[in-house]
Amino acid sequence: MRGFITDSTACGRLRLTDGxxxxxxxxxxxxxxxxxxxxSVLAAEPFAVIFGPSAPDNGLRKGD
Known part of the structure; x- marks a missing residue:
C-alpha cells in the first residue's frame, strides 16, 4: 500500500512511500x-517576521 509518512529529512517533512x-x-x-x-505545507520550519526599526532587511514591510 502507498501512503505518506512523516520524515524529518524529507522536503516538507512528508514522504510518499510504498510497502x-x-x-x-x-x-x-x-x-x-x-x-x-x-x-498544504506553508513552511517547513517555524518562522517569524519582525517589523520595526530593529527588523532585518528581509524585503517585507508592514502593510505589504
Missing part, C-alpha cells in the same frame, strides 16, 4: 479508499 502494511480495521472501524488528496 506500508494493509490496514486491519476493528469491528467498529471502516477503511475508506482515497484516490486523491492535497497536502
Amino acid at each position: 506500508l502494511p494493509e490496514p486491519d480495521p476493528a469491528a467498529d472501524e471502516v477503511v475508506v479508499e482515497v484516490r486523491a488528496h492535497a497536502v
Whole structure:
C-alpha cells in the first residue's frame, strides 16, 4: 500500500512511500479508499517576521 509518512529529512517533512502494511480495521472501524488528496505545507520550519526599526532587511514591510 502507498501512503505518506512523516520524515524529518524529507522536503516538507512528508514522504510518499510504498510497502506500508494493509490496514486491519476493528469491528467498529471502516477503511475508506482515497484516490486523491492535497497536502498544504506553508513552511517547513517555524518562522517569524519582525517589523520595526530593529527588523532585518528581509524585503517585507508592514502593510505589504
